[in-house]
Amino acid sequence: MTEADPKAQLAALLPQLMASGIDSLLPYLTKFKAAKGHVFIKQGDKDEDMFFLLNGSFSVFEKISINRQPVVLHTASFPGPVILGEVAIMTDAERTATVVAMSEADCYTLTRGKFDELIQANPKIAMRLLQTFGGVMYARQSAFHNKVRGNILRECRSAEGGIAKLTRYTGKVSRTSPALAEKLFSEDFEGVNYDSHS
Numbered sequence: 001m002t003e004a005d006p007k008a009q010l011a012a013l014l015p016q017l018m019a020s021g022i023d024s025l026l027p028y029l030t031k032f033k034a035a036k037g038h039v040f041i042k043q044g045d046k047d048e049d050m051f052f053l054l055n056g057s058f059s060v061f062e063k064i065s066i067n068r069q070p071v072v073l074h075t076a077s078f079p080g081p082v083i084l085g086e087v088a089i090m091t092d093a094e095r096t097a098t099v100v101a102m103s104e105a106d107c108y109t110l111t112r113g114k115f116d117e118l119i120q121a122n123p124k125i126a127m128r129l130l131q132t133f134g135g136v137m138y139a140r141q142s143a144f145h146n147k148v149r150g151n152i153l154r155e156c157r158s159a160e161g162g163i164a165k166l167t168r169y170t171g172k173v174s175r176t177s178p179a180l181a182e183k184l185f186s187e188d189f190e191g192v193n194y195d196s197h198s
Contacts, residue, residue, distance in 0.1 A: 006031065009054040010108070013081050016128045024125045028118045029108040038101040041085055045095045048112035050085035050133075056105025058082075061098045080105055086133035089115055146192055153194040162194070 010022050017025060029052070034040070040051055043063055060076040075097065084099060089112060119126040152169050156162035159175070166173040176184070185191075 004054070004106075006054065006106070006108075009081055009106075010052060013052055013054075013083055014129070014132055016132055017125065021125050021128060024122050025118070025129070028114040029110055030114075031106070031108050034101045034105045034107050036101055036103050038105075040099045040101065040107075041088075041095045041097070043095050043098045046092070047095070048088040048092075050083070050089050050110050050115075052108040052110070053080040053082050053084055054106040054108070055080045056107075057102045058084075058105070059100050059102050061100065062096075063098075077102070083133070083136050086136050088112070090130065090133055090137075149192075150194055154196060156194075156196050162196075 007019070007022050007026070010025070011017070011019065014022065014025070034053075034056065040053075040058075041047070041049075043061070057077065057079050059074060060078075062073045062075050064071055064073065085095075087093060088095070089110070115126070115129075118129075148170075149166070152165055153162045156165055163173050163175055
């Protein structure tokens with residue numbers, strides 16, 4: 001793993017902060033090198049640390065039950081650089097998955113206590129961080145939503161078949177009239193297209 005400039009790596013993850021914002025943020029972060037196998041967050045925990053993962057590769061695991069039988073799922077893999085655990089800084093919710101380093105990685109931690117200090121010392125930087133975290137959460141939620149819909153609609157040959165299948169898996173769905181659709185969306189808005197793979 002080659003040594004890269006950590007300020008440049010953070011700037012790539014946090015473009016809203018710019019160089020001066022990164023300089024203001026760095027004193028609140030703790031740098032560390034995660035070994036392969038390091039567990040960053042555990043599903044069900046209530047800790048509030050978040051991480052800036054500058055490089056490396058990571059896997060996500062979730063524990064569920066099927067018919068009261070515990071099952072551990074490997075639900076995703078992703079490379080750094082990435083922001084991890086941003087929900088914990090914004091809410092008191094428990095962790096929804098476990099994330100493990102699959103290779104050595106350079107990281108920064110931002111604890112809830114340090115974030116609270118940052119809010120007091122530099123509310124403008126804290127607000128920009130929160131905007132970034134909201135954007136990360138929105139992007140993840142949108143990607144998941146589109147992936148689920150795409151999987152549901154993959155083999156539908158018609159819009160009506162797709163609507164029926166969505167109803168089966170996600171709850172009541174129905175087509176609106178063209179007049180209502182015209183009122184609800186801007187004229188040039190197309191929405192996400194889901195093509196069937198027949």
